[in-house]
Every structure is written in C-alpha cells, then in structure tokens.
Amino acid sequence: MSDLEPGGADGASRRDCLRTLGAVAGLAALGGAGCTRVVGRLLPSRSKNDTGEERPLLTAAAAPIARFFDRAAFGPTRGESRQFAQTGAAAWLDEQRGAPGDDSRETPGLLLRLRTLDVVNLSAFDLRDFPDTAVLEQLQQAAILRAVYSRFPLRERLTDFWTNHFNIYARKGYGASFKAVDDLAVIRKHALGTFPDLLKASAHSPAMLSYLDNPNNRSGVANENYARELMELHTLGVHGGYTQKDVQEVARCLTGWTIEDRFLHRRGMFRFDPQRHDAGAKTVLGVSIPAGGGTSDGDRVLEILAAHPSTARFIASKLVRGFYGEGEASKAATVRIADVYSRTGGSISAMLRALLVGTGPYGISSDLIAAPPVLKRPFDYLVSAVRVSEAETDGGGPIQQHLARMGQPLFQWPMPDGYPDRTAAWTGSLLARWNFAAALTTGGIEGTGPDTVWLPKTELVSAFLPNASREEQTRLRSVIAPFADRLPQAAALLLASPAFQWR
Amino acid sequence: MSRPSAWWSCDGAGHLPAFSTGAPTRRKLLGGAAASALAVWAGQHSALAGVTLSPDAAEPGDAHPPHTLVVVFLRGGADGLALVPPYGEDAYHRLRPTLGLASPKDRRAAVPARSLDLDGFFGLHPSLAPLRPLYAEGQMGIVHAVGSPDDSHSHFEAMAAMESGLPSAASSEGWVARYLSAAPPPNPSPLRGVAFGPGLPDSLRGATHAVALESLADFRLSPLAAPMAEALAALHATSRSAGDDPVRRAGRNTLHVLKVLQRLDPALYRPAHSAVYPQSELGDGLRQTACLIRARVGLEAACLDHQGPYLWDTHVAQPGVLAAQAADLAGCLAAFAKDLGAQGMRSVTVIAMTEFGRRAQENSGLGTDHGQGSVLFALGGGIHGGEVYGAWPGLEPSQLEGPGDLRVTTDYRQVLAEIVAGVRGSEFPSASLFAGMPSSKPLGIA
Numbered sequence: 001m002s003d004l005e006p007g008g009a010d011g012a013s014r015r016d017c018l019r020t021l022g023a024v025a026g027l028a029a030l031g032g033a034g035c036t037r038v039v040g041r042l043l044p045s046r047s048k049n050d051t052g053e054e055r056p057l058l059t060a061a062a063a064p065i066a067r068f069f070d071r072a073a074f075g076p077t078r079g080e081s082r083q084f085a086q087t088g089a090a091a092w093l094d095e096q097r098g099a100p101g102d103d104s105r106e107t108p109g110l111l112l113r114l115r116t117l118d119v120v121n122l123s124a125f126d127l128r129d130f131p132d133t134a135v136l137e138q139l140q141q142a143a144i145l146r147a148v149y150s151r152f153p154l155r156e157r158l159t160d161f162w163t164n165h166f167n168i169y170a171r172k173g174y175g176a177s178f179k180a181v182d183d184l185a186v187i188r189k190h191a192l193g194t195f196p197d198l199l200k201a202s203a204h205s206p207a208m209l210s211y212l213d214n215p216n217n218r219s220g221v222a223n224e225n226y227a228r229e230l231m232e233l234h235t236l237g238v239h240g241g242y243t244q245k246d247v248q249e250v251a252r253c254l255t256g257w258t259i260e261d262r263f264l265h266r267r268g269m270f271r272f273d274p275q276r277h278d279a280g281a282k283t284v285l286g287v288s289i290p291a292g293g294g295t296s297d298g299d300r301v302l303e304i305l306a307a308h309p310s311t312a313r314f315i316a317s318k319l320v321r322g323f324y325g326e327g328e329a330s331k332a333a334t335v336r337i338a339d340v341y342s343r344t345g346g347s348i349s350a351m352l353r354a355l356l357v358g359t360g361p362y363g364i365s366s367d368l369i370a371a372p373p374v375l376k377r378p379f380d381y382l383v384s385a386v387r388v389s390e391a392e393t394d395g396g397g398p399i400q401q402h403l404a405r406m407g408q409p410l411f412q413w414p415m416p417d418g419y420p421d422r423t424a425a426w427t428g429s430l431l432a433r434w435n436f437a438a439a440l441t442t443g444g445i446e447g448t449g450p451d452t453v454w455l456p457k458t459e460l461v462s463a464f465l466p467n468a469s470r471e472e473q474t475r476l477r478s479v480i481a482p483f484a485d486r487l488p489q490a491a492a493l494l495l496a497s498p499a500f501q502w503r
Numbered sequence: 504m505s506r507p508s509a510w511w512s513c514d515g516a517g518h519l520p521a522f523s524t525g526a527p528t529r530r531k532l533l534g535g536a537a538a539s540a541l542a543v544w545a546g547q548h549s550a551l552a553g554v555t556l557s558p559d560a561a562e563p564g565d566a567h568p569p570h571t572l573v574v575v576f577l578r579g580g581a582d583g584l585a586l587v588p589p590y591g592e593d594a595y596h597r598l599r600p601t602l603g604l605a606s607p608k609d610r611r612a613a614v615p616a617r618s619l620d621l622d623g624f625f626g627l628h629p630s631l632a633p634l635r636p637l638y639a640e641g642q643m644g645i646v647h648a649v650g651s652p653d654d655s656h657s658h659f660e661a662m663a664a665m666e667s668g669l670p671s672a673a674s675s676e677g678w679v680a681r682y683l684s685a686a687p688p689p690n691p692s693p694l695r696g697v698a699f700g701p702g703l704p705d706s707l708r709g710a711t712h713a714v715a716l717e718s719l720a721d722f723r724l725s726p727l728a729a730p731m732a733e734a735l736a737a738l739h740a741t742s743r744s745a746g747d748d749p750v751r752r753a754g755r756n757t758l759h760v761l762k763v764l765q766r767l768d769p770a771l772y773r774p775a776h777s778a779v780y781p782q783s784e785l786g787d788g789l790r791q792t793a794c795l796i797r798a799r800v801g802l803e804a805a806c807l808d809h810q811g812p813y814l815w816d817t818h819v820a821q822p823g824v825l826a827a828q829a830a831d832l833a834g835c836l837a838a839f840a841k842d843l844g845a846q847g848m849r850s851v852t853v854i855a856m857t858e859f860g861r862r863a864q865e866n867s868g869l870g871t872d873h874g875q876g877s878v879l880f881a882l883g884g885g886i887h888g889g890e891v892y893g894a895w896p897g898l899e900p901s902q903l904e905g906p907g908d909l910r911v912t913t914d915y916r917q918v919l920a921e922i923v924a925g926v927r928g929s930e931f932p933s934a935s936l937f938a939g940m941p942s943s944k945p946l947g948i949a
Contacts, residue, residue, distance in 0.1 A: 057748055213657065225655070375750070405717075415663060415705075427753030428703065428714055431722065431761070434735060438728035479737045486730075493731055497738050498750040 057499040058373045063466035064361045070503035071323050071368060072356055073153030075384030088363040089356055097349040099152035101189035110149040117142055119180040125268040127177035135176035137397055140410045144395035147383040158191040161322050164418025166202045166234060168211045170411035178207035179411050195315055195346035196306035203302055204270045206259045215258040217251055218276035227251035229416045240310035246285055252278045253297035312341035323355045324371040333367055373502035375423040378406035381433060385440055385495045388464050390454055394447040405432040437495035442488040456487055460494055468499040570850050570926050571796050572804045574679060574706060577857035579815035580658060583877035585825050586631060587645055591624035594898035602821055602865045625891045630829035633837035641889040643882035644948045646918050648893050650859055650911035656873040661858035666705035668916055670939045679804050680710035681936045682923060692801020693759040699788035704806050714760055719769040719791050723761060763800050778842035781834040785809050789839040796851060815857060819868040840882060848883040852926050855880040863898055864907050875908035879918055885925040885949045892946040916940040925949025
C-alpha cells in the first residue's frame, strides 16, 4: 500500500501529485472492491517520520492542486483536478475568466435544474407575489446548485465574495424578490468583470437601494445610510480618508435614487426622481460637483470612488484576505494587487491572475501555496463536502436547513458587512457541521445522496484530505480504522475532522 | 429530596443536582474512551479560552458563576408609552385618544382599559399585571424615556447599535460578549454565554465559550452522528505530534457542552414553587435558562429574543396585539422569577429592553409609528426595584423630539453599565464595555 501514501509535506513536486491522482484513478478502475481490500485501505499506515514536532493540519505544498481549488473554487473535484494537472493555473484561469455573466454555458444537467426555479426566470415584480420564504429557498437552491455543479467554479467563488461585499439582507422589505434580480444582474454578471462596473450596477440595484434606505433619501431630509456604507464598506474602507461631511455630501448626490412605484411595466426597477433630488452644488472628497447635475451627481460620485487609491487598496486587501488569509505575505500582496487595480481600471480578472498564477507548481502562485489555512464558512464547508464526496444534491430545503443550523442561511446576514470571515465567528457551530457530515454520507438529507459506487473503492483520507499534513493523515487513518465496515461513518468523520474545516 | 424522579432536587440548600436514571442511553453516548479523552484534554491549557480546564470543573454543579445576566430583547420597537403609561399627564391622553390607557381610578373607563397604578403618575399596562407584585416587592425596577442616541428610526440600525453598545455598529463584538471577556473568570464552563435560537445574537457576537441552542434537548449529536462520538473526541484531541488549532479547541468545547448537557434531561425539569411558564418561545427559553442556572453549569449570560405572539412593531391594530405581547412577556418573566424564588433571583439579573419606542401621537391606523424613547425593565439581584427611574421629559409639543417622539433622557448604556457594576462590584470594568458612553449621574437602580 506504500504507493497510496500521499506525498510528504516537503515534496511539492508534480510527480507526487500525479502519483496520488493516479492511485485514485487506479483504485476506481479496480471496481467492486471486496471487503478485505476496503479494510486494508482503511487501516492506519505507519508514519515513517513521526518526530514529534508540531505541524499545521494542512500543508498546501503536499497537494498544491487541492489548495488551489480550495481557494479559487469550493474545493476540488476529481475531474477538475485531473484536467488542471495537465493544463496548469494560467490556462485554467483563461478558461474561467471567459465565463459568461449568466448560465448560458453551463452543463445541461445544471441548466435543467435551474430552469425549474422561478427566481431565475421571473422579474422582481412578479416575484413579489411569492412568499418571502419561497423566494429565499429558491435563491439558496440556485446558489448551492451553481456552487456545486457550475463549469465556472471561479465565478462561483467570486459570486460568494461579492455577495458578502455588497451584502443585502433579503428579509427586509421586498428584499427577497429584489435580491433575486441583484444576484443575477449585479453580482453574477460582473463577478469577473471590472469593479467600477460592479459598483455602478450595485448602486442602481433596487435591492441595495431599498436595503440601505435610499428611497427615503430625498432633498432636505437626506438619509445617509447608503452613502455611508457605500464609502465605508463598498469602496474606500472605514479608514479611507472620508469625513462625516463627505457622507452628507454623497447622500445629497444620491437623493432621488429610488425604485419605480408608478408604471406597472417598470415597477420595482431603478428610477431617478428629479423631484426628490437635491439640485444644489456639492463637494465630494475635495471634488466640486456643480449644481443642476441631476442623476449625473451620483454617477460622478461612483466614478470618484472607484478611481480613488483608497478603493484600490481596500478592494485589494479584501481579495488578498479572501485568497491568502491573514499571513505574512498579505501586506506585500495587497500593495501588489492594489497596483493591478489602479493599472487596469479595477479589472477583477487581472487581480485574480496576480493572486492565483505564479511560479509555484503547476504555475500556481507561490504566495497562495505558502499562505496560512483559512477556516471555511458554512457555505464553503457544505459545498466542498458535497463536491469532494461526489454526492448529488438538489440544493433544496433539507440541505438548506443544515446550512442554517451551521449559521449561514444565505442572503440572511442583517448587517451590511456580510457574513464574517474571522475564524472565531464560526467555531461555535461545529456540532451542526458534525451532524451535517453524518447526514450527508449516510443518506440522511432528503434530496441529497451520497455516492455509493465510488466511495467504497477509494482510499478516503487521500481523496478527501490530500493536503492534510502527514501526521494528520496518519491520525485520521487510525481514527477511522474501526469504521472499516461502516464506510459512510468513516467518510463522515473525515468531513467532520478539524482538517476539513480549513482550506 | 422530595422529587426523586426529577434531576434537580429542590431542597433550597444548593446541593448538587441529582441526576435522573431515566435516559441511560443518552448519557452513554460519550462514555468510555471519549470521556478519558476529555479528561486528558481538559487538564491542558486552552489558549482559545484563556482558562485552565480541570476535569472536575467539567461536572455540572461545580462551576460557580458569580452571577447570571439574562437579557431579553423585545424585537420590533416596544411602545413604552403603552407598557408604562404616564397616565398622570394630560398630554398623554390628548396624543392617545383611542389607544391611551385610563387612570387607575377613572371610573368612566372599563376596568380592562385602566392602567395599574405604580406611583401615582405612571401606570402599568393591565396585561403586565403579573409583574406588578415584583415591582411592589422591590424586585423589579423600571427606567422610562430610555433609549439610544441612534435616531435612524430603523429597527436594523437601532438594534445593531444597541447590541454592540458602541457608537459605530460596525464593531464586530456585542456588549454581552465584552461583558464575558472583560473579566476572565475562573469559570471553565463551555456554557458561559447561551442564546436560544439558531445563532448568536449581535449582543453575544464574538464571545468565546458561548453557544446558540435551538433547545437544550436538541443540542446533541443526531442519531446518525451519535455512533461517531468517541471518534470525534479522538479527532479533536491534542497530540504531541500534531499540536493544536482553534477548531480542535472549539471541538473539544462543543464535546464538553454535549457532555454537560447530556447529564441534564430538560424534559425532566420541574419548575419550583409551582411556577408555570407560558407556552411560548420566551417561556421555553426562560424555562431552559432556569434549568441551566439551577444545574450550575456555569452560565453567566443568557440572551433571549422576544418576538412574541405577534411583533412589537405595532403600526396597526395596536390594542389587541400589544395586550398579547405584554401578557406573554409578563407571564414569562413572572414565571421565571417564581421558579428561581427570591433567593435564587439574588444571583440572577433580568433585563428586558427594546431598540426604540414609538411615536407619542397615535396614527390613523390604531397604531403607532417608530419613535425614540421607551422603557427598560430590570429585576433580580442587585436591582433596587419599586421605582420608575429616569428624568421624565414630558409629552407637550415643545418637549417632543424629531417627528414627535418621547425624548431619550437616559442612555441605555448608562443603565446597563450601572446594573453590571451593581451586580459585579465596582472593580468590574463596566464603563469599558461601552466606550464613548456619555457620563452622567447614576440612576440608583442598581
């Protein structure tokens, strides 16, 4: 069984990774493995190098492709990993950034499932007739389906990133039906485009305007809610150099940015209402905006903000934290990515290239390989568990309940700052993760089924946790050894293990 | 030991809880190897918690929290002018011609429309009647015209600001979380902070050693996961070769909570002193809070939301809705106080608060719109009850604020800081919980 052992923590070579992949493929070819074989594969293998020193749970160097997909997607799948091993990071990124802003190039299987969903097919106005809970369920269903099955996992990862950056609480007002439109026309459409376009789309999104009370923002009685978050959370960052006076001036510029409530065919869409607009002259961040600009006042504000160096820095720092975590290299990387933002007019795919592609194995950025582990949020955890175990899911209510119990019912974070990415925010919900893992692999979730053909043929530790450290893999093998005759539980334990919580 | 079948024997002498033998299978879930694994890690220093865990402390009954704070948040903006009506002020009756409650002695009004007298000026909503004895006995105090400087009139903004306790709601920590971390206590309990609901409320955001429980009974490994219990303990154990990480530490804390909770069978909990909790979400939550307090699992702060049978957001049809809301709230709080008894309540303080009050003038839909100042109820240990505290701003047109709101004369943070200081002693850094809080004279409520 020695050739089944994963590459050592220090052997960051192409050969090691191919060997692991080859072993997995070889096992799959065995077919109908007998019970003794399975038991044999689950038995603990002796660690040759147990020196007693402390090591992190994950060592990306051992399995760079797994690390890459943990960060750039919602975890690896066998098929994607195999193809990536042949083409490398640059070619993969080229293909991924060609992702359309809609579902048009998805697989027939995913399209078929998405077409049954009203949130994908109806306007915000039509969706208003549905109960909020029904719209929310479908929204979450679409998100889960795309994250698990999309041909463009990078777009899905960025969709999750921007959904939280431009967070909208879908339980406020008509939030659910508005969010359905925002999800498609703002977030997905521009997820890999340019930040200025994304920002502009968000500022015209009824979901955002309504969530942050801009329909109440009118001449004489300005509401600063959106103006403040626009600068604090969406662009400049809280230390980005704006003042309370700037908040008031930006709010004045955005007076009259509201939602159509008169004409039936446009109801629920963006509308500029000149009657509510403050027509006077304004000064934003030192830039004079002359009187009488109408809707162009707000457009000018968005241009000023998108072009501001603080925005370049703030967006870069958030992207770096999302992909590299809080490591040593993050500060230098932020400067580098902010520079890419400024040079490319805020091109998201250019920043991604700088973050993901580099001189490491398979052309992966060596900063990405060296970055410290990041705790998976529940959505990340759930999707990566489904993907790595090759389960099938309809993304429906039952699996969503698990997501809610883990603490991340999608589109339901009330604050404008999005679901937290701090480790401490999520370690309180491990019990729900354990119960989910057990339900996932034992067929305990309606509409979601474990793979009963592939799992029994697989050396589970290498397949589920290729980038766990050697010590951790050894420990995992010994912990699941007593479950040799209960594969679903063995698989659940690996998904419940501390190492699988990180990416 | 008058109730051998109950897990808690209420002999009033603080003896260890007696455990039922009714659920042996549950208790065996984490037996054997898992228990020894727990004993091994429990003796080690946990960097996440900053406390030393000892195997003994893992046993219910051995953790001695100095005090338990119970925070009930009335979601939706509860109308302080209806809950504690200033019936002695003429303007009140002018502003609330149909919704206003009559003076206790107003013989023209039907008895159900009369308020219950508190002090000759303020009354109590008749549906809050169960709280009146607690007020009369000095267990419960009230602060009126209390609120936050947030004048957004947005539930969302106001709640976020109030639960963070800081001027900027963008802060990631809640004030109860800061309360728990302000004084690292020798309390190793994994249950220092508890919220009943799917997740931690913003007030507990950022707290370590806090859990959100849908219910005590549901906080357990599912039947599908139960056979994995021992292996889970092994997965999260430290080892010389593999070191430790936050997930393993949190996993051990979770297993610790499971271990503590499996010793309790909430189904067998019998409230003392013939207390009967209303059949409601808040009733269930407070009943379970009492269960945890009396089992002495180390509970220091419990956060409960009161949505009520309807909502406190009474824009329309206020009279019936508010009566139902108030009845549920009062019934639950009174049952809780009765269950714990005067002695038990000495080490428990309950605070009921809301994000804002409602417009002084009733609207055209028999309701009230978002306002500003409201009321806060506090009862239990350290509370000087039997009084309505706070400067009364008055309801004359010139005295109202903004769109016609009851002016806030007492900052909610001042009340919370005063209660915390009263409960935990003056050396407790209560003011540091609320950075940027305006300084003012103590009310005297705690």
